[in-house]
Amino acid sequence: MKKLHFVLILILLLPFCTVGDESSVDESSSNNSTNEEPAGSSDSAEKDKKTEDSQSKSGEEESKKISNLRDKCEIFADSKVIESDEYFFILGDDIDDRHRQSKYSHPSGAQNGPFQTWTFEDAVKISSEVIPEEFDKINPFENDVGITWDKFEAFADALCFAYENGTGLRNVTIAHADLMGRSTEIMGFAGNWENFPYIETGAEVIESPSPSGLEFYTKYTTVSGVIIVSGPDVPDEAVLSARRSLEYQLSARPDFHQLLQESNVRVSLFGPDSDTSQLPEYKDTSEIGGFAMMSIDASMTANADWLCYEGNEDDEGDPVIHEMAHTLNHVVFEAINELYFYENIYKLAEEALENGDWEEGAQAIADGVPLSDMIGEFFAINTENFIISNSPDLKYGTRENIKKYNPAMYELYARYYPTEPWSYCNDGVER
Numbered sequence: 001m002k003k004l005h006f007v008l009i010l011i012l013l014l015p016f017c018t019v020g021d022e023s024s025v026d027e028s029s030s031n032n033s034t035n036e037e038p039a040g041s042s043d044s045a046e047k048d049k050k051t052e053d054s055q056s057k058s059g060e061e062e063s064k065k066i067s068n069l070r071d072k073c074e075i076f077a078d079s080k081v082i083e084s085d086e087y088f089f090i091l092g093d094d095i096d097d098r099h100r101q102s103k104y105s106h107p108s109g110a111q112n113g114p115f116q117t118w119t120f121e122d123a124v125k126i127s128s129e130v131i132p133e134e135f136d137k138i139n140p141f142e143n144d145v146g147i148t149w150d151k152f153e154a155f156a157d158a159l160c161f162a163y164e165n166g167t168g169l170r171n172v173t174i175a176h177a178d179l180m181g182r183s184t185e186i187m188g189f190a191g192n193w194e195n196f197p198y199i200e201t202g203a204e205v206i207e208s209p210s211p212s213g214l215e216f217y218t219k220y221t222t223v224s225g226v227i228i229v230s231g232p233d234v235p236d237e238a239v240l241s242a243r244r245s246l247e248y249q250l251s252a253r254p255d256f257h258q259l260l261q262e263s264n265v266r267v268s269l270f271g272p273d274s275d276t277s278q279l280p281e282y283k284d285t286s287e288i289g290g291f292a293m294m295s296i297d298a299s300m301t302a303n304a305d306w307l308c309y310e311g312n313e314d315d316e317g318d319p320v321i322h323e324m325a326h327t328l329n330h331v332v333f334e335a336i337n338e339l340y341f342y343e344n345i346y347k348l349a350e351e352a353l354e355n356g357d358w359e360e361g362a363q364a365i366a367d368g369v370p371l372s373d374m375i376g377e378f379f380a381i382n383t384e385n386f387i388i389s390n391s392p393d394l395k396y397g398t399r400e401n402i403k404k405y406n407p408a409m410y411e412l413y414a415r416y417y418p419t420e421p422w423s424y425c426n427d428g429v430e431r
Helices: 002-017 024-029 040-055 061-070 084-100 115-129 149-166 168-179 236-249 254-264 319-334 337-353 359-366 371-388 399-405 407-416
Strands: 080-082 131-132 219-223 225-228 266-270 298-303
Touching: 002 061, 002 399, 040 399, 061 084, 061 131, 061 149, 084 115, 084 131, 084 168, 115 131, 115 149, 115 168, 115 319, 131 399, 149 168, 168 319, 168 407, 219 236, 225 236, 236 266, 236 371, 266 319, 298 319, 319 337, 319 371, 337 359, 337 371, 399 407
Parallel strands: 080 131, 225 266, 266 298
Antiparallel strands: 219 225
């Protein structure tokens, strides 16, 4: 009983007898934690900082990594250091969730939205709050490549460049995808291949200045910020036909040309009598017509046999014009946050299918093509109709018909494409 009395006395006297004792500082800080500016907050902040520092690996070299990261730009200056795997899980999941939940996608499954802009915005937000602790190499996603500190620094450099210069969002998207392990998923991943230099050629085909690994390409020309290359078997006339089509298609928006060049947009022509597996970047594919350049692809592709030039009287459509429409969507519109396009294009597609005015789309769905495919192809297919303008029997087969039957659709297309008369396949072509 005496022991109990003695202990109680000590407990009662303790607050008055422990001035300067570390435990009293902790207790006082805890008791005043509800105040707006708690007593001892500076000490607590210093302890928190020491705790965070202790979570990082020690050593001058590792400390230099974090210091160099913070010095790159203000994004990283005050970010909290967290466990490295956790950082990359956040960087992957948050951006992926925003893409999947895009309000601009269609219920059928067709995906759309300004994904480059969102990737950049979310990467800035996340990295201004947290950064990974120092590491040499980690593998949070348990893939074949992992993440090195150098690869993370390349992402940080791309992010800082875009943040400070207002351009380069595609490079951020590529670097982010590389961190997520996309480089091993597709051969044609942009980060797997060196970019071609951009040389002003005029309306000529020159010897291609092909980087290492891309020596297959021997022919080269440029127009409006776009590089066009092919192998030796594609006729020069086909290369120049592609150039002529793009020169007209992109003529209404010269403000896009610099962004196309900065984004290293390239057309890779294949043929004759071949498919995309002929091309070094796409040996794991076998598309006969071609495909678009998505934001992380090395290039777009097109079948040169399907172009219209002297000796090749194909005027049923143009894969270069078609795939450039998709490429504008995924490279240009994503980067400039072109919300007008995203807010309207799928609505127009859905309405055109519901009222039957888009005969090509309605017939394709009747033949079993998924709705999501036709919603996603609406812009590109009708880009061909708008530009080539040679099917007057279809409601959307010419510019004039589109203007007559769907003024809202005409307004959208005229925002991006020229409306002046143009002969797609007649100039200099023997029919």
